[in-house]
Amino acid sequence: MSALSEGEVGFLPMLEAANIQLLWHPSLSEESSTDVLVLLEAIGEGRQRLDALCIEGAALTGPAGTGRFQMLAGTQWPMMRWIEHLAPQARYLLAIGSCAAFGGIPAGGANPTDARGLHYDEDQKGGLLGEDYRSKAGMPVINIAGCAPHPGWILETLMALALGQFGAEDLDSFGRPRFFADSLAHHGCGRNEFYEYKASAEQLSDRGCLMENLGCMATQAPGDCGLRVWNGGSFCAQSGYPCIRCTTPRFGRTETAFFKTPKIAGIPVGLPSDMPKAWFVALAALSKSATPQRVRQAATQAGAHMPAKAKDPS
Ligand code: SF4
Numbered sequence: 001m002s003a004l005s006e007g008e009v010g011f012l013p014m015l016e017a018a019n020i021q022l023l024w025h026p027s028l029s030e031e032s033s034t035d036v037l038v039l040l041e042a043i044g045e046g047r048q049r050l051d052a053l054c055i056e057g058a059a060l061t062g063p064a065g066t067g068r069f070q071m072l073a074g075t076q077w078p079m080m081r082w083i084e085h086l087a088p089q090a091r092y093l094l095a096i097g098s099c100a101a102f103g104g105i106p107a108g109g110a111n112p113t114d115a116r117g118l119h120y121d122e123d124q125k126g127g128l129l130g131e132d133y134r135s136k137a138g139m140p141v142i143n144i145a146g147c148a149p150h151p152g153w154i155l156e157t158l159m160a161l162a163l164g165q166f167g168a169e170d171l172d173s174f175g176r177p178r179f180f181a182d183s184l185a186h187h188g189c190g191r192n193e194f195y196e197y198k199a200s201a202e203q204l205s206d207r208g209c210l211m212e213n214l215g216c217m218a219t220q221a222p223g224d225c226g227l228r229v230w231n232g233g234s235f236c237a238q239s240g241y242p243c244i245r246c247t248t249p250r251f252g253r254t255e256t257a258f259f260k261t262p263k264i265a266g267i268p269v270g271l272p273s274d275m276p277k278a279w280f281v282a283l284a285a286l287s288k289s290a291t292p293q294r295v296r297q298a299a300t301q302a303g304a305h306m307p308a309k310a311k312d313p314s
Helices: 011-017 033-044 079-089 098-102 151-162 192-196 277-289 293-299
Strands: 050-056 090-096 142-144
Touching: 011 151, 033 079, 050 079, 050 098, 050 151, 079 090, 090 098, 090 151, 098 142, 142 151, 192 293
Parallel strands: 050 090, 090 142
Antiparallel strands: none
């Protein structure tokens, strides 16, 4: 749903403009039943060229490795078997979303359906297809992580692949495209002035930084959400919802409540991944002692909307 409204013109016109032909999508395409089976069989037998296979959702391999928790309607096969059948034919294989990439929420807790990512079981290589899987172009699975992933991440990856301008060197250590995964979701947040002074919100409607008390994990979350923003205007933390680190492999297994920052001796357990922990602790103490009065006061005032870039909260 978020992808459909991507950009000025929307997802499908942008695919068309990039000369990418959508062979089939379960919600967007008119073909169903026999037409789809004919297409899938042609791909599986190598009669239909398949440049990019995009899979959404975790592969459910239960019960007992049969995959029968998740059948492809109208066929006798579970989804995992279809994926295993089609993946060797794909020039590129893309896992769309953190469930397909790492298992995501279905793989959390007791994982009753034996959910797996295509190429990872959470942060361990393997997944449904095994560590050694490579697509026809010699690439590992491209993990467009996120819950949901930004539609721009999907489209720009497809466009770069179509232009032949994307290779294994453009992926990070978890197979995520570096053009978005080399940033942190925290970069560009409108609450950054509060973050710098450690002027923290105490409840969700406050204007201050959500990291110290309300569980924001954007300083550890790969993604350019704060720079790219969603739907042209905002992103989670800016809109008042703490970042839940949805682009990371173990996000479905978050051990603490999403709206509470776990701490030891008053120091958040999850510290920013772009600076050494000792620096952060020292700088945080210094910043707090230098917080201007206007910033300290504004941090705990209600603020319904935060602009894309930091502005003077006074
Ligand atoms: S609310 Fe989250 S994303 Fe925004 S400045 Fe604080 S830590 Fe960064």
